[in-house]
Structures are given as structure tokens and as C-alpha cells.
Amino acid sequence: MPYKDLREFLRRIEKEGELARIREEVSPILEITEITDRVCKMPKGGKALLFERVKGYSIPVLTNMLGSEKRVKLALGYENLEDIGWKLYKLLRPEIPHTFLDKLKKLPELKKLNDALPKVVKDGPIREVVRREKIDVLEFPILQCWPEDGGRYITFGQVITKDPESGIRNVGLYRVQVLSPTELALHWQIHKDGNHHYWKAKRLKKKLEVAIAIGGDPVLSYVASAPLPPEVDEYLFAGLIREEGVELIKGITVDLEYPAHAEIVIEGYVDPEEPLVDEGPFGDHTGFYTPVDKYPKMHITAILHRRDPIYVATIVGKPPQEDKYIGWATERIFLPLIKFNLPEVVDYHLPAEGCFHNFCFVSIKKRYPGHAFKVAYALLGLGLMSLTKHVVVFDEDINVHDFGEVLWAWGNNVDPSRDVQILKGPIDVLDHSTNEVGFGGKMIIDATTKWKEEGYTRQWPKVIEMSEEVKKRIDAIWDKLNL
Structure with a gap:
């Protein structure tokens, strides 16, 4: 009720x-x-x-x-x-x-x-x-x-x-x-x-x-x-x-x-x-x-x-503040609408530390060359998402709410000379970094696995994973280890 x-x-x-x-x-x-x-x-x-x-x-x-x-x-x-x-x-x-x-x-x-x-x-x-x-x-x-x-x-x-x-x-x-x-x-x-x-x-x-x-x-x-x-x-x-x-x-x-x-x-x-x-x-x-x-x-x-x-009253200032949780609610509530417009989107995150408009981390099911940029462009055309300053796109297995995973994938998967695009567009008027109020630069970063069709000439390495057989054996004795 x-x-x-x-x-x-x-x-x-x-x-x-x-x-x-x-x-x-x-x-x-x-x-x-x-x-x-x-x-x-x-x-x-x-x-x-x-x-x-x-x-x-x-x-x-x-x-x-x-x-x-x-x-x-x-x-x-x-x-x-x-x-x-x-x-x-x-x-x-x-x-x-x-x-x-x-x-x-x-x-x-x-x-x-x-x-x-x-x-x-x-x-x-x-x-x-x-x-x-x-x-x-x-x-x-x-x-x-x-x-x-x-x-x-x-x-x-x-x-x-x-x-x-x-x-x-x-x-x-x-x-x-x-x-x-x-x-x-x-x-x-x-x-x-x-x-x-x-x-x-x-x-x-x-x-x-x-x-x-x-x-x-x-x-x-x-x-x-x-x-x-x-x-x-x-x-x-x-x-x-x-x-x-x-x-x-x-x-x-x-x-x-x-x-x-x-x-x-x-x-x-x-x-x-x-x-x-x-x-x-x-x-x-x-x-x-x-x-x-x-x-x-x-x-x-x-x-x-x-x-x-x-x-x-609500207090705003250096994050985190109450608006961290109000922004979190908005992020979760509007995910279905984003998925309807962009079915390839798995999840997204607008971190409070980025004041919601400074960063958008988004994970996608990548299907073709340049897919990351397509999604970023589309997000920048959705309502107030147009004010986002940095869009970073990840593969579907990256938890975009985990800063550790985000920085690990960002740092390892990105060649700035190839994977970064600088654009211009509307910016939140509260952003003091731009030369003009409400208008300035944007950055799209493709932090997904790169394909040869995207110009990658080497063999992309595998992520380190333990075999399932070994995991199961250790699971069976884990409680006995008293760790």
C-alpha cells in the first residue's frame, strides 16, 4: 500500500x-x-x-x-x-x-x-x-x-x-x-x-x-x-x-x-x-x-x-550524498527503457562519484565491428543521457558496478590511439570544465575485446580462468581448509 x-x-x-x-x-x-x-x-x-x-x-x-x-x-x-x-x-x-x-x-x-x-x-x-x-x-x-x-x-x-x-x-x-x-x-x-x-x-x-x-x-x-x-x-x-x-x-x-x-x-x-x-x-x-x-x-x-x-531538505556537495541513492534508483528504473531501445545493452552504471553525468559505464553483447561506438552514439541521443561526458563500453561479462573490474578492463583493453573518439555536444550547465557553459567535449572509449575487423592485427589473449574440474575438487574440500 x-x-x-x-x-x-x-x-x-x-x-x-x-x-x-x-x-x-x-x-x-x-x-x-x-x-x-x-x-x-x-x-x-x-x-x-x-x-x-x-x-x-x-x-x-x-x-x-x-x-x-x-x-x-x-x-x-x-x-x-x-x-x-x-x-x-x-x-x-x-x-x-x-x-x-x-x-x-x-x-x-x-x-x-x-x-x-x-x-x-x-x-x-x-x-x-x-x-x-x-x-x-x-x-x-x-x-x-x-x-x-x-x-x-x-x-x-x-x-x-x-x-x-x-x-x-x-x-x-x-x-x-x-x-x-x-x-x-x-x-x-x-x-x-x-x-x-x-x-x-x-x-x-x-x-x-x-x-x-x-x-x-x-x-x-x-x-x-x-x-x-x-x-x-x-x-x-x-x-x-x-x-x-x-x-x-x-x-x-x-x-x-x-x-x-x-x-x-x-x-x-x-x-x-x-x-x-x-x-x-x-x-x-x-x-x-x-x-x-x-x-x-x-x-x-x-x-x-x-x-x-x-x-x-536535501543536501548536495562532494559525493556521496543523498542524491547517490536517488540517482541509483533512476539508473535502475530506466534500464528497461534503455534495453528496449538498445537490446544489446546488458547493464549500465552512472557512478555518483562522476556526478551521474560525467561517466556512463555500459556493458553490451557485442555482435559486429564498431558495435561499441554504435551503442555510445545511441546513448548520447537519449534524453538527458545526452549530457554524458564520458561513455566507456565493455563486454557483457564485465560488472560495470565494480570499479575494480571496470579499471581492469579499461586499462587492459584500450589503446587510446585506436579506441578513443572525441566528440562535441551538450554538457550539463553545472560542469565547470568546459570553455562554454552547456557545450563542450565528449569522449567515447571502446573497452571491449577487439576484433581483426576493427584493425587489431595480433592474437587477442585469453582471460586467465581456472578449469571447472579443479574448482569442483577444491569446492568439495573448502570447508576442511578452515580458511
């Missing part, structure tokens, strides 16, 4: 020994970050942290909510996250029934999809407190995470907009800087759907309504980060995961819907006719500060919250 709200999830993870309550008074300025950063770097990601005494506030702060494989699985409700990917595949690639019998067989799938649709309700806990006057977003313990940050940042908000032309909803996970009690700066990067909506609104000379939801079922926080195609509503995706539609409620001052069981919602708008504002610096998931740049300003028109809200 899905979680009704954040509190239900907290009760579950506390029962599982995955929640630590911090009763010492700590400041939202830097101190919560320092504690969370130390915990995130513990083996397996440490516990979720509920700071019950935040200096200057009566509202508790939750961090590291999804910062372990166990909590991600508990939040999403699946032991094997690839099962979610196959559900998404069925949504994006529905089979067309050709006969009446086929249509009847499709009815259970259609019912599941109908059950997953968001449901608009008339009332919900989010409306327990509604404020349209004397608005001050700093009534919440919004964190300043790092010493040189440009201010306080909302880091785990579900930023909701609608396409000004199609009306399709987008829910994105974008950092939001507090400029004043009633104004925010939205970090809508050029490759993200929020930015696309902004530029459409600017072209149409329309204000763009925005809602920022914090909390609710943890699935909602996850789907805001998922790299879904623009035509897929994130809350529909959440319904597919939950196998039950998300309850949404209409905004008070905006024509948007948001989770009825959220902890906090901030309503407002962006006026594209206004000049962009300075946003940053911000200590980001790359482990470096991103510099000041120009982004849209949001005007707050209303704030809603539960009577006793819990403020949810």
Missing part, C-alpha cells in the same frame, strides 16, 4: 531503524548541513535525520530521507526497481490490440492505468493553514547549506508548472534561492522542462504560474527528479509506482494542482517580461560552487501548510 503522506513514511522507517531524531538544538545556517554531510558519508548512507529543535524555529527539518538503498526501496515500495521501469515502458510503448480478444486482454492494463491517474479532491491537510497576506517564506527553516552560498535555498521542492501551450504538467526538482520574504529565484537550467515552459510563456507574453510542494508521499519527491519525457506527467508516473492515483488539490491563487497531503506549498508566478535576477553561488552536487548566473524571479502569492509542518 502507498503512503498517504510523509508522516506515514517516517513511522515506517523509524520502525525499521532507519530514522534518527536529533534533539540537540542546531542552526539551519550551515550546522544541519555539516551533520547531514557526515551521516551521508557513512557506510550505506547512514540514517534519515529529523532535526526536532531548529534554532529560531518550531518546525522540524528532515534530511537524508532517501539516502540509502533500503529507504529508497521502502519509499517506492519495490525490492527490484527495474519492475517500475517495465511499468513505465508499458505507458510509453503501449501495444496496439489488433482483435477484439486482444482488446479484452488489455482491459486489466487499462484499469491499472486508470487507477494510476491523479485524482483531484476538494480538501486536504495542505489547506489547514492558508496565508495570502503578510507572506514570509522564511517562517520555514530553509537552509543555507554551504559557507559561500548566495543565501538560503529550498532544495527538495516539487516545482510544478504547466506548458503554456499544451497544458501538460511538469514537476521538476530545481534548487530555489530565497531572495526576500516574497520572492524566489528558480534555477531552471536550459535542458530542463521548467526552462522550456518559461521560454514558451515569454514568447506568448504570459505570466507562468508556479507551485512548489514540499513533502507528501516520498514517491512524489523522487518523481520530481526523474528524467521523464516531457509528455509524461510526473504525478501519473507516481501513480503507476504507487498503483494508486495521487490525490491533488487545486491551488488558491494559481490554476495548478498539487499534492493534497504535502507539508508545505508555495504558490506564485514568474513574469517573463521582468529581467532575470542574480542566482547563486550554490554548492552543488558536483562538489564545487556554481557561480552567479541569471534566472527567473518568482513572486509568491500564497503559502499553505499543515498545522504542524515538517520541512524537507
